[in-house]
Amino acid sequence: MDQRAPLFEWPEEGVRRTPFHIYSDPEVYEAEMERVFRGRIWHYLGLDIEIPNPGDYRLMDVGDTSVIVIRTPDGGVNALVNRCAHKGSVLLYEPFGNAKELMCIYHNWLYDFDGNLQNVPFGKGINGKGGLPDDFQACDHGLQRLRVETLHGIIFGTFSDETEPLRDYMGTEMLANTERVAGKKFKILGYYSQYLDSNWKLYIENATDPYHATILHAWATKLKLNRLTMEGAIEMGRGGWHHLSWSKMATDQGGEVYETKQFRSGSDEMGQFGLHDPSVIEQWDEFGDGITTAIQTGFPNFMLQQIHNTIATRVLIPRGVEGSELVWTVLGYEDDEDWKTQGRLKQGNLIGPSGYISMEDGMVGNLVQRGTQGSKDRATVMELAGDSIETIRNSRASECGVRGFYTGYRELMGV
Numbered sequence: 001m002d003q004r005a006p007l008f009e010w011p012e013e014g015v016r017r018t019p020f021h022i023y024s025d026p027e028v029y030e031a032e033m034e035r036v037f038r039g040r041i042w043h044y045l046g047l048d049i050e051i052p053n054p055g056d057y058r059l060m061d062v063g064d065t066s067v068i069v070i071r072t073p074d075g076g077v078n079a080l081v082n083r084c085a086h087k088g089s090v091l092l093y094e095p096f097g098n099a100k101e102l103m104c105i106y107h108n109w110l111y112d113f114d115g116n117l118q119n120v121p122f123g124k125g126i127n128g129k130g131g132l133p134d135d136f137q138a139c140d141h142g143l144q145r146l147r148v149e150t151l152h153g154i155i156f157g158t159f160s161d162e163t164e165p166l167r168d169y170m171g172t173e174m175l176a177n178t179e180r181v182a183g184k185k186f187k188i189l190g191y192y193s194q195y196l197d198s199n200w201k202l203y204i205e206n207a208t209d210p211y212h213a214t215i216l217h218a219w220a221t222k223l224k225l226n227r228l229t230m231e232g233a234i235e236m237g238r239g240g241w242h243h244l245s246w247s248k249m250a251t252d253q254g255g256e257v258y259e260t261k262q263f264r265s266g267s268d269e270m271g272q273f274g275l276h277d278p279s280v281i282e283q284w285d286e287f288g289d290g291i292t293t294a295i296q297t298g299f300p301n302f303m304l305q306q307i308h309n310t311i312a313t314r315v316l317i318p319r320g321v322e323g324s325e326l327v328w329t330v331l332g333y334e335d336d337e338d339w340k341t342q343g344r345l346k347q348g349n350l351i352g353p354s355g356y357i358s359m360e361d362g363m364v365g366n367l368v369q370r371g372t373q374g375s376k377d378r379a380t381v382m383e384l385a386g387d388s389i390e391t392i393r394n395s396r397a398s399e400c401g402v403r404g405f406y407t408g409y410r411e412l413m414g415v
């Protein structure tokens with residue numbers, strides 16, 4: 001239990017509101033880094049297949065902490081804070097690579113892959129003069145380590161000894177979809193990342209909000225790829241902290257509502273548009289369940305995406321109070337035939353920073369960032385489906401996903 005006085009007062013309506021100032025307050029941001037990102041929860045660190053051989057590493061930022069995720073000689077994975085015990089320099093600075101040893105470039109302090117300090121140059125001085133004092137204990141000056149667990153080849157880490165086992169943290173609903181999407185060995189098709197001029201939480205709100213998905217993304221609606229009138233659900237995990245939104249394209253009923261002038265996708269402006277080459281939306285039933293879109297979020301900033309046959313992990317990295325970076329790892333499966341790989345790459349034009357149906361996600365956060373700037377004493381209104389943070393089936397007209405995220409946020413932040 002956090003005994004500190006609350007950093008600020010949350011609106012009395014609870015998670016039906018978020019106070020606008022949390023998107024631009026430096027003090028809140030600093031507290032988030034400590035209580036959320038270095039708090040007692042699991043964070044996405046990467047994929048097993050990114051670091052197959054001993055010494056292979058990738059860097060991942062957990063909040064504002066750079067972390068080295070490295071394959072050990074015995075085949076395990078270690079996660080070490082990328083911060084030299086001497087003066088705090090990062091040890092590694094290439095995003096991916098293979099290391100023979102972990103040596104800091106500044107004064108060449110040397111660490112093993114478990115983070116133990118192995119050598120300090122001139123530690124014994126020269127000619128018996130200088131050097132480290134006799135009571136200097138190398139074992140007190142290793143690299144800070146995170147606990148690591150892996151689930152279907154997806155690596156997670158936590159700073160806290162109190163965090164429950166990863167599977168318990170994920171909960172049954174999220175485990176089922178993780179198994180569904182990551183149950184076969186992945187193949188990496190590529191990466192992209194995009195800078196967002198908005199606070200990190202604004203993109204997480206976007207990812208947990210199927211309400212906007214069929215309205216803002218006029219293309220998704222126009223091409224009948226995703227509509228709230230399709231069979232679907234928002235499944236909530238761990239008391240609302242995680243969410244999974246899915247839909248089945250072939251089940252659309254009553255979708256004509258989108259063709260009315262209440263919706264941008266049904267407006268005259270959109271009427272003139274269509275696809276000359278529809279092959280970009282040709283797809284196959286990937287998992288034999290008819291689900292054409294499934295977006296899973298893991299609190300706080302992990303996403304597992306299936307949109308048609310585009311599979312990806314996304315992680316949203318805070319970059320200061322009013323900026324963030326969204327990093328996508330685009331995936332196929334190891335046993336994919338060539339036509340599947342080609343199909344995924346082609347469909348990839350729908351998704352991502354400039355994708356037909358998702359480019360708007362990169363800019364709406366900034367609209368909120370700008371709109372809330374002069375009104376920090378006000379708050380959002382998120383009342384679709386009241387204040388529920390429960391699973392909702394046969395409808396996705398609910399903001400339970402966003403409210404669920406803030407349920408976790410409030411608990412960790414103590415507000």
Ligand code: FES
Binds near residue numbers: 084089105106107
């Ligand atoms: S800062 Fe790393 S050895 Fe000096």
Ligand SMILES: [Fe+2]
Binds near residue numbers: 213217358
């Ligand atoms: Fe979106």
